[in-house]
Amino acid sequence: MTAGRTGRKRPTISDVAKRAGVTKGAVSRALNNGTGVSSGTRERIRQAAVELGWSPSYAARALNGKPLGTIGLVVRRPPEILDFDAFFASFLSGIESVLSGEEHATVIRFVPDAHTEAATYERLFNDRFVDGFLVTDLRVDDERPAMLRRLGAPAVVVGAPEGSSDFPTITNDSEDAIRGLVRHLVAGGHRRIAHVQGDPGMLHALQRRWHWEKAARDAGVDPGPVEYGSYTIEGGAQATERILALPERPTAIFYGSDLMAIGGYSVLGDAGLSIPGDMAVAGFDDIALASFTSPPLTTVRSKHRALGSAGARLLLDMLKGQEAPASTTLGGELQIRESAG
Amino acid sequence: MTAGRTGRKRPTISDVAKRAGVTKGAVSRALNNGTGVSSGTRERIRQAAVELGWSPSYAARALNGKPLGTIGLVVRRPPEILDFDAFFASFLSGIESVLSGEEHATVIRFVPDAHTEAATYERLFNDRFVDGFLVTDLRVDDERPAMLRRLGAPAVVVGAPEGSSDFPTITNDSEDAIRGLVRHLVAGGHRRIAHVQGDPGMLHALQRRWHWEKAARDAGVDPGPVEYGSYTIEGGAQATERILALPERPTAIFYGSDLMAIGGYSVLGDAGLSIPGDMAVAGFDDIALASFTSPPLTTVRSKHRALGSAGARLLLDMLKGQEAPASTTLGGELQIRESAG
């Protein structure tokens, strides 16, 4: 495949040096800084390198504290979410779309608990196995920003509210879209709008809840009951059951994810309630399925892929030494279909 | 966080050695082989290591040809497929579910072309940046098995037919399910069954086509027309248009992916054709959406996650030096719903 592979082992920098009639040091300088070498020998060295099909060893470079061209993604969630959840696959897709053009690789690690999570960040970076991190799922009192700061690791936080950490942040701001949704509901005569949300320890879940509350108040109605559950069909179904059991039943439910809303559909159906006639329903994410449910689901589209690509792009820029904006915001988009009246 | 972090830098093996009153060599032996050291000093060394919170440097180990605990996944497809395609996100989910329990990380790289693909495999492994590979999307005349063999890289091929390479293979065998589907169609009176498939350069696409052909012949009907397109909604829509333009129109279409089938739905609908009345439709994958389309889509369920987990498990076993079976087969499963009569 590659030219010059005479022996079994790959060529080292010494081979290149020998062939170019210089020393390792010269090769290193020529090919890294491009400085400290006359353009003549530099060319000779470059030649020798391609003839030998040489490329520097990641390990040796890492041992000298050089960046490897990798970014780390450590995820403290069960790996199944890649399969179920709307977010991660799209997010990853966004990341890869910029990395693939930049000769960078992604190092992914799913971890079960906070302790492993911390240890993983630490090892990955202390050894410069990754050049920096994309941090997602920021939680209330999340210790990662402080730890990463301490490690001196470059990082960008993705999907968290502005100012939630002192790292550059890509924010997913759905405030306007959620406000639009609530207005739509209120205009349709709804006064009691419930909210079903995922893990309240997640900053983005909290944020969406605030937006819903604020929008409700601003529209002159009291925020209805709130239920929590996992971001899955089952989680949504269970939360819906709890809501239906409430003494004062709401007339609309805003779910924190489309999957949860779909779980709601089945419970509402079983209870003989029609959508949106007896209960208006709205989701969040706008997954592919949302336009195929019956009735089609009104939801807030969230730009998962863009979050990934913007995060990756920003991190790459930072790694190149560029100044990073404290925060970049991507807006959500209200998708009105038929489930919310 | 970690105990013993007095200074700014992390402890090295020398620190551990000093604290235990031995030399680096002894520490290395004690903690790796566990041999060549008296159990007394071994314990002392272990103590010192935990007190210092020491863990070996990836880079230094890699430089000595030791495995890092990483497996590589290089994908020659546009990164968008993570978002659209049913396969990759689930597959990755399966991989991660076994890796997360084994302290292994995944190194992912999306590449645009065959040349970059080859170079990526080579660099990643020559430098032992990854311990082995999971290879997917095997193509006709794929050069990767030979190249990986030449590199001496451990690998398991996933989702390809048995015997398609000399690497251990996790096969996704849908022959029975496809046969069941064709029988179902033929029993429903269909004599002309078309097939829409994705990239014919992919071995798995070819394989499914063969299974369909064979099943048709065995059921006593001639295999109908075949159209190719990308594995997307648009790809399916376009292929469907071509089929509808055919002089002898089939009465059933078997699509190589659910997404393609959904693309078919809209074209058929636009043409005023009812499903399954005027045209029976079947898909492949059984994505979440499949049971929500109208009519619900009859399809062949494929075990994407299991493919990932089985592949990862097998590769890990191989890396531990265990003998690997030449081939492991996961069967598909026919999901009869309403779109195919």
Added chain:
DNA sequence: CTGAAAGCGCTAACAG
């Protein structure tokens, strides 16, 4: 069983 020493492939500081 243990210590000493060489070396993995590269970078960076220092002389010349």
Added chain:
DNA sequence: CTGTTAGCGCTTTCAG
């Protein structure tokens, strides 16, 4: 501008 020299942190001989 170029060569030489130390290391980076670890593993692995090889003596003792």
